[in-house]
Amino acid sequence: MMAITATLIAELFAHAARSPSAHNTQPWIPRFAPATTPRSPAEVHVAVDPARTLPVGDPNSQDLHLAMGCWVESFTIAAAEVGIHVGIGSVRGRGPALEIRLVLTALPDRPGASDLWPRFTSADLHHRQVDRGPMRRAEEPFATAFAAAERGLAASGTAPFEGRAPTKGMALVEVPHDLWETNLARATRYSYSHADIFTETLEWLRFDRRASSYAQDGLSADCLQIPRTLAAVAARLNTARLRPWIGALTSAALAPVELIDRLRASVVRRTSRDRRSPAPASTGGSAPLHHLVLVKDSTAPSAGADSLAKQEIELGRNLLRIWLLLDRHGLRVDVHSEIKDCPQTRSAVSDYLLDDHGMHALPVAAFSVGLSTTAVPRSARRPVEPIHS
Numbered sequence: 001m002m003a004i005t006a007t008l009i010a011e012l013f014a015h016a017a018r019s020p021s022a023h024n025t026q027p028w029i030p031r032f033a034p035a036t037t038p039r040s041p042a043e044v045h046v047a048v049d050p051a052r053t054l055p056v057g058d059p060n061s062q063d064l065h066l067a068m069g070c071w072v073e074s075f076t077i078a079a080a081e082v083g084i085h086v087g088i089g090s091v092r093g094r095g096p097a098l099e100i101r102l103v104l105t106a107l108p109d110r111p112g113a114s115d116l117w118p119r120f121t122s123a124d125l126h127h128r129q130v131d132r133g134p135m136r137r138a139e140e141p142f143a144t145a146f147a148a149a150e151r152g153l154a155a156s157g158t159a160p161f162e163g164r165a166p167t168k169g170m171a172l173v174e175v176p177h178d179l180w181e182t183n184l185a186r187a188t189r190y191s192y193s194h195a196d197i198f199t200e201t202l203e204w205l206r207f208d209r210r211a212s213s214y215a216q217d218g219l220s221a222d223c224l225q226i227p228r229t230l231a232a233v234a235a236r237l238n239t240a241r242l243r244p245w246i247g248a249l250t251s252a253a254l255a256p257v258e259l260i261d262r263l264r265a266s267v268v269r270r271t272s273r274d275r276r277s278p279a280p281a282s283t284g285g286s287a288p289l290h291h292l293v294l295v296k297d298s299t300a301p302s303a304g305a306d307s308l309a310k311q312e313i314e315l316g317r318n319l320l321r322i323w324l325l326l327d328r329h330g331l332r333v334d335v336h337s338e339i340k341d342c343p344q345t346r347s348a349v350s351d352y353l354l355d356d357h358g359m360h361a362l363p364v365a366a367f368s369v370g371l372s373t374t375a376v377p378r379s380a381r382r383p384v385e386p387i388h389s
């Protein structure tokens, strides 16, 4: 049986640190609480660093809860690999006040293969990456991974929706390319045209390679695939003093476009029930990527803020499993949360889910899937603190 020591837990924290988070904020603060008596379990308590949240872009803390769920799942995977079972003891609070208590149990044997999801390892956690560069459509690996993810979600107790009376839960749904393209363009303009959202995003962009933060957190010029010369100019402009000005100027320039988009969105929504065009076979000469949304049932009675946080943590765990599963099939994801953050595009996707799938559902995560065609730069992470027991 594996002894649960501070050294071992520090290793597991290092694996879990490869977890994804919006803007690579890495909001988690894990703490090891060793067993105090021979009969009491060792625990890990995970809190949120409020300075690593996105109060403007993520006002309901949905992305924060998803990221915390991804971390819990990453830690659970790394722990299972060394024969430690991780159970959720409690989830309290929400947003920056969220506290998760994990209970650790050393197993006599390493766990056997699970038929819900592949038995992921720490190698999978380190291999997974978001790709914002050019990707290629892939049919066969996508179809296999998608079917496996659907089985995994169903077996995780989060059954897919059934017809017009959805069961409580979540589902993974493919979105047609034309709907995706239209709404991605609209959602991107929405983010740029809101000065406060744009300014907050700028705070997490890392252009200056000499700054210590470049290798620690945020979205680096490398990861964003921005050419070096452009990154050098951006580094000079993206300072705390200039940021609010850049945000305000960009949003002022885009505000009229946003207004037109809103008008157009309401017209499109009114006529969307008559629109059934299939995805075009190709875009710009190459086949379009597959686009997926992880959706949650929107009919479940509201069960209070704390249990919403619990539900979103569970969604985050499944989101990570889906991304790891795609990675196992050689596929990467390009994430576009703006589609579920922008009210107009969120409801356009919601309308599609109802019209074409009979689901009363809301998107909580949106991403394209494909094969990477160029090397993907590694995202930064903060160093993991040593644990003193």
Ligand SMILES: Cc1cc2nc3c(=O)[nH]c(=O)nc-3n(C[C@H](O)[C@H](O)[C@H](O)COP(=O)(O)O)c2cc1C
Residues within 6 Å of the ligand: 018, 019, 020, 021, 022, 023, 024, 062, 063, 064, 066, 067, 070, 128, 129, 130, 131, 132, 218, 219, 334, 335, 336, 337, 338, 379
């Ligand atoms: C809840 C959540 C939302 C995210 N939203 C976006 C997004 O809108 N755009 C994007 O480019 N990446 C998004 N990401 C991906 C993160 O930026 C990425 O995980 C982080 O930069 C670390 O990079 P890595 O996943 O390649 O290790 C999101 C990740 C999570 C967990």
